[in-house]
Amino acid sequence: MSAVANRRPLEEQVTLLELVDRVLNKGIVLSGDITLSVAGVDLVYVGLRVLLASVGTFDRLANEGAS
Amino acid sequence: MTALTAAATGWYVYGVVGGDAAVELARDLRGVAAERVRIVEHGSLGAIVSEVPLDEFGEEALPERLNDRGWLERNARAHEDVLQDFAASTAVVPLRFGTIYRDPTAVTALLTERADAFAASLEHVRGRVELGVKAWTDRGAPAARPRGAAELRATGRSYLEERLHEREAAARAGAKRFEIVQAAHERLLALAVDGVVNRPQPRELTGRAEEMVLNAAYLVPAGDSSLAREVALLDAEGRDAGISFELTGPWPPHNFVDEQVDRP
Numbered sequence: 001m002s003a004v005a006n007r008r009p010l011e012e013q014v015t016l017l018e019l020v021d022r023v024l025n026k027g028i029v030l031s032g033d034i035t036l037s038v039a040g041v042d043l044v045y046v047g048l049r050v051l052l053a054s055v056g057t058f059d060r061l062a063n064e065g066a067s
Numbered sequence: 068m069t070a071l072t073a074a075a076t077g078w079y080v081y082g083v084v085g086g087d088a089a090v091e092l093a094r095d096l097r098g099v100a101a102e103r104v105r106i107v108e109h110g111s112l113g114a115i116v117s118e119v120p121l122d123e124f125g126e127e128a129l130p131e132r133l134n135d136r137g138w139l140e141r142n143a144r145a146h147e148d149v150l151q152d153f154a155a156s157t158a159v160v161p162l163r164f165g166t167i168y169r170d171p172t173a174v175t176a177l178l179t180e181r182a183d184a185f186a187a188s189l190e191h192v193r194g195r196v197e198l199g200v201k202a203w204t205d206r207g208a209p210a211a212r213p214r215g216a217a218e219l220r221a222t223g224r225s226y227l228e229e230r231l232h233e234r235e236a237a238a239r240a241g242a243k244r245f246e247i248v249q250a251a252h253e254r255l256l257a258l259a260v261d262g263v264v265n266r267p268q269p270r271e272l273t274g275r276a277e278e279m280v281l282n283a284a285y286l287v288p289a290g291d292s293s294l295a296r297e298v299a300l301l302d303a304e305g306r307d308a309g310i311s312f313e314l315t316g317p318w319p320p321h322n323f324v325d326e327q328v329d330r331p
Contacts, residue, residue, distance in 0.1 A: 012176050015296075016136075016139075016140050016143070017268065017272055017273065018199070018315060019140075019143050019144060019147055019263075020139070020143055021268065022147070022318060022321040022322075023143045023146050023147050023163075023164045023321070024133075024143065024163065024164045024165075026161070026163065026321035026323065027082070027161040027162050027164070027321050028081075028160060028161070028162050028163060028188075028325060029162075029163050029166075029325075030070075030162060030163075030166050030177065050191050062308040
């Protein structure tokens with residue numbers, strides 16, 4: 001695909017954390033038809049759960065995020 | 068019923084662009100779930116969309132999939148890559164990952180309802196890019212001493228005085244760091260159209276020994292390198308205080324689209 005060739009090298013190095021921080025945590029939040037119930041959840045913390053070794057850490061971060 | 072659900076699709080929306088030329092840009096692009104990228108046009112606006120399978124992107128499946136690191140990485144990257152491909156040649160208003168509508172009619176309705184807000188948001192980001200700036204500190208590293216026999220021998224008043232002095236020194240260093248970071252943000256903001264300071268990412272997530280003390284984003288004219296130069300300057304200046312500065316991007320303007328559109 002030509003589009004892939006056009007992407008700058010920097011993007012290849014963007015860490016998952018950088019990516020998730022923007023793609024799941026920023027941008028306009030709209031309640032799509034399907035994602036209505038998901039929209040209530042802080043998506044970034046759902047996503048970040050997979051990046052964390054311990055669920056305990058996740059819960060603490062989720063609480064901080066909610067406060 | 069099961070077969071019907073498996074075959075069902077939804078319309079995943081990446082972002083909104085000006086309608087003109089967008090259709091041509093979407094040609095040959097693949098997005099989330101490796102699906103084709105298309106444009107749903109309405110008036111002067113276009114929604115960047117892909118038709119996605121609901122057994123992956125449905126209400127029940129999506130939260131589950133987000134916990135799958137491989138799936139998350141693949142699709143978050145696909146979402147970002149599609150936005151980047153459009154941002155390279157036109158103004159884009161990014162939507163958050165996972166905004167999905169039942170059919171193209173619902174997407175058209177979205178463009179109709181928020182036409183003015185999307186237009187205002189497109190104007191705000193047109194010809195501009197987002198740059199990320201992070202500051203890191205190797206907090207306490209120079210002051211830290213190995214806890215040895217001398218420390219164990221120190222008792223009573225002298226011990227407490229020493230701890231107190233250490234705490235005061237740490238507080239002074241902390242205040243100094245705060246000042247440096249605050250001043251840095253102000254200098255960068257002066258070179259930008261807009262700026263936001265986000266919550267620093269915790270060390271558990273960054274996996275770095277240093278602590279993140281600034282997690283900011285700035286909106287600057289595309290091709291303007293003055294903010295990048297300032298970050299390099301700040302990095303050189305901060306070295307003595309143990310603070311380093313890092314630049315990422317250019318990004319699509321994820322951090323600069325909320326205010327106009329994020330209201331029903």
